[in-house]
């Protein structure tokens with residue numbers, strides 16, 4: 001009877017927790033999106049004006065002058081800043097060939113291979129099911145952890161879609177949307193990508209710093225990785241609060257997003273007087289690091305949803321079934337159990353507590 005009452009209480013807590021999470025996220029995202037929409041109105045209009053100005057230039061008699069510059073004659077400019085005298089920079093051609101060549105080709109192949117690997121993994125290994133459900137839950141993620149995770153995840157997905165469509169637009173979108181359709185799409189995708197990157201940077205910096213302590217590698221993680229996380233039939237090595245695989249994802253994200261954000265600053269603020277070569281290099285680093293993190297996120301999203309039963313509910317409600325904790329994070333489960341049964345309460349890696 002008491003157990004039944006507790007289970008009902010758990011379900012009600014979980015529903016309330018989900019509602020608070022959705023409401024907080026909705027408010028945060030609404031606030032975040034207000035800015036790019038305004039940006040679109042402003043940039044959208046100015047890009048139409050720029051297109052008109054460009055059209056005027058094509059019928060401009062000064063075309064002969066520019067032909068001469070391209071042929072190597074140096075022009076005179078009143079502009080200040082590095083490379084002000086260089087009207088046409090040869091490195092631009094190399095950059096375009098690298099961007100439109102290996103980055104785009106191997107990037108598309110790489111993403112395709114990762115998706116194919118996930119499909120093969122799912123067909124061969126399948127979903128890691130829970131042996132049973134105890135109905136008793138343990139708190140795994142606080143409300144702040146969940147808001148941070150979903151805020152960053154939603155912004156990341158929008159940035160990934162807009163970024164990939166700007167990178168691969170020529171190859172994949174122009175054939176579908178036509179040149180004008182793609183131009184209209186890009187006029188929206190670019191300001192959205194630019195503005196949201198600022199909010200993403202703030203969110204992921206807080207999230208990565210908040211979680212860095214629980215992601216320091218140790219000997220148990222090495223054993224977990226060497227045993228393939230128990231996915232391939234071998235022994236499932238016991239893991240702490242975060243397992244070896246999750247730590248690998250964390251550090252891919254840490255290094256990848258540092259490169260993405262660092263290079264993104266060069267691209268977002270051209271007014272800071274970078275040389276053109278620096279901006280071209282930044283563009284290549286931004287593309288490669290973005291593609292690597294997107295590839296990692298495909299694996300992460302698979303494992304966090306269909307790959308493992310019971311994992312997603314932890315990041316949605318904050319609670320996981322005790323059986324899930326035993327199966328996937330045995331060392332953490334023992335620590336939580338040990339700390340709640342000992343009178344003084346042992347040191348714990350997370351604010352987790354059994355919820356019976």
Ligand code: HEM
Pocket residue numbers: 140149152153154156157211214215242246247249250253297300301304305311312313314315
């Ligand atoms: C729809 C997309 C996503 C889903 C369904 C998802 C799901 C999850 C789940 C269920 C967990 C908890 C795992 C556990 O309890 O052990 C988790 C953790 C995590 N997620 Fe996601 N996630 C998504 C997108 C993302 C994105 C885009 C990022 C980063 C940009 C991200 C970064 C992380 C990190 C770093 C952790 C591990 C926390 C730690 O290291 O302690 N997730 N995710």
